[in-house]
Amino acid sequence: MKALVWHGRNDVRCDTIPDPRIEAPRDAIVKVTSTAICGSDLHLYDGYIPAMESGDVLGHEFMGEVVEVGRENHKLKVGDRVVVPFNICCGECFFCRSGQWSCCERTNRDADQATKMFGHNTAGLFGYSHLTGHYPGGQAEYVRVPYADVCPTKVPAGLSDEQVLFLTDIFPTGYQAAKFAEIADGDTVAVWGCGPVGQFCIRSAQMLGAGRVVAIDRVAERLDLAKQSGAEAIDFSKEDVYERLNQLTQGRGPDRCIDAVGMEAHGTDSWDAVADRTLAAVGIGTDRIHALRDCLRNVRAGGTVSLSGVYGGFLNMVPLGAAFQKGVTIRMGQCNVLNYMDELLAAIEQGKIDPSFVITHRAGLEEGPGLYETFKNKKDGCIKVVMHPHS
Numbered sequence: 001m002k003a004l005v006w007h008g009r010n011d012v013r014c015d016t017i018p019d020p021r022i023e024a025p026r027d028a029i030v031k032v033t034s035t036a037i038c039g040s041d042l043h044l045y046d047g048y049i050p051a052m053e054s055g056d057v058l059g060h061e062f063m064g065e066v067v068e069v070g071r072e073n074h075k076l077k078v079g080d081r082v083v084v085p086f087n088i089c090c091g092e093c094f095f096c097r098s099g100q101w102s103c104c105e106r107t108n109r110d111a112d113q114a115t116k117m118f119g120h121n122t123a124g125l126f127g128y129s130h131l132t133g134h135y136p137g138g139q140a141e142y143v144r145v146p147y148a149d150v151c152p153t154k155v156p157a158g159l160s161d162e163q164v165l166f167l168t169d170i171f172p173t174g175y176q177a178a179k180f181a182e183i184a185d186g187d188t189v190a191v192w193g194c195g196p197v198g199q200f201c202i203r204s205a206q207m208l209g210a211g212r213v214v215a216i217d218r219v220a221e222r223l224d225l226a227k228q229s230g231a232e233a234i235d236f237s238k239e240d241v242y243e244r245l246n247q248l249t250q251g252r253g254p255d256r257c258i259d260a261v262g263m264e265a266h267g268t269d270s271w272d273a274v275a276d277r278t279l280a281a282v283g284i285g286t287d288r289i290h291a292l293r294d295c296l297r298n299v300r301a302g303g304t305v306s307l308s309g310v311y312g313g314f315l316n317m318v319p320l321g322a323a324f325q326k327g328v329t330i331r332m333g334q335c336n337v338l339n340y341m342d343e344l345l346a347a348i349e350q351g352k353i354d355p356s357f358v359i360t361h362r363a364g365l366e367e368g369p370g371l372y373e374t375f376k377n378k379k380d381g382c383i384k385v386v387m388h389p390h391s
């Protein structure tokens, strides 16, 4: 079959590799009908996540048709159409039972590595390195889905791939970020990053009662899309974000700040962004955290900072003093996709939201390597890429 394979930094290829097979009794094999590239894939592409190996198959946002099931999988049958959350979960452990799906303690085949890095083990993920189970991903014609009787969710008839594909990750991720922000009716919510995740943070904040949403980025078409959703926009390359947010909030700062940027923030020429780059270059820094610093500095006293952007390593110059002195609540984490699946699927079915609004590029798998480059560099108006491996 064809699949998008990581070969090194900035080197993704469309290779021909062996078809996946059932390996465990709860597995299913899914024929992928739609798969997307995520900002999280860019962290792999850019070499920010350690423990990738040449030959790893990418992709954690995918859906398709079940073509084979293991003998102990009683949930799925051949022919079912499913969306597959990016977390791989056993459904039985302490964390799965308490809804902390992203920390399932049984599915990460690289548990030792993860424990060394993070103190404790976290869940297996599709297509996401030898820290999270080295499971081949779904940017492929077929994929093996382990524990396929837990997370994969059947798609109700009548909904298109484009309507439901983002239930695998970015819609619930944006929704969780807004939930974690603890938005009260009428709150002012500022969202850093207007990529696909940021767009869903904006929509979710509105669904959860925000009075005003302010979107921050520097890419014109992403800010425009945020405005179409009813957000006010700040271009951080042209305006002083702190000044403008204070103007909008009687000098107090936004009630809730959501970071939808993560570890590869740009910071124009600010001193801290220059320091991040320098520290990374000499090996004593990992993440570039300008957006996180901005959230902590801007949030009003007693407010909330919610991180949906991914962080991976050891952070320098975190303004913890600002967070502490202002009594800020900080929440973060990989999305526990399954917690939001039913609610968001219902919102789509009821026509409250059509998640396909973020899609700008549709292609086959062969065009994948070029589209990684286009998405990374935000060329050609690219916001979200969806690939159809069988068309």
Ligand SMILES: NC(=O)c1ccc[n+]([C@@H]2O[C@H](COP(=O)([O-])OP(=O)(O)OC[C@H]3O[C@@H](n4cnc5c(N)ncnc54)[C@H](O)[C@@H]3O)[C@@H](O)[C@H]2O)c1
Pocket (backbone or CB within 6 Å): 038, 039, 040, 041, 042, 043, 169, 170, 173, 192, 193, 194, 195, 196, 197, 198, 216, 217, 218, 219, 222, 236, 260, 261, 262, 263, 264, 265, 266, 267, 290, 291, 307, 308, 309, 310, 333, 334, 335
């Ligand atoms: N928590 C989760 O489970 C989860 C799931 C999916 C994605 N993510 C993470 O969410 C983040 C965003 O993903 P995406 O797909 O939208 O990626 P993306 O790269 O398309 O979007 C990031 C956006 O942030 C903007 N940006 C960069 N620096 C900024 C700054 N200083 N201030 C404001 N905006 C800035 C960029 O211009 C870009 O538009 C990534 O870190 C991704 O890994 C997390």
Ligand SMILES: [Zn+2]
Pocket (backbone or CB within 6 Å): 038, 039, 040, 041, 060, 061, 086, 169, 170
């Ligand atoms: Zn993703």
Ligand SMILES: [Zn+2]
Pocket (backbone or CB within 6 Å): 089, 090, 091, 092, 093, 094, 095, 096, 097, 103, 104, 105, 106, 107
């Ligand atoms: Zn579990």
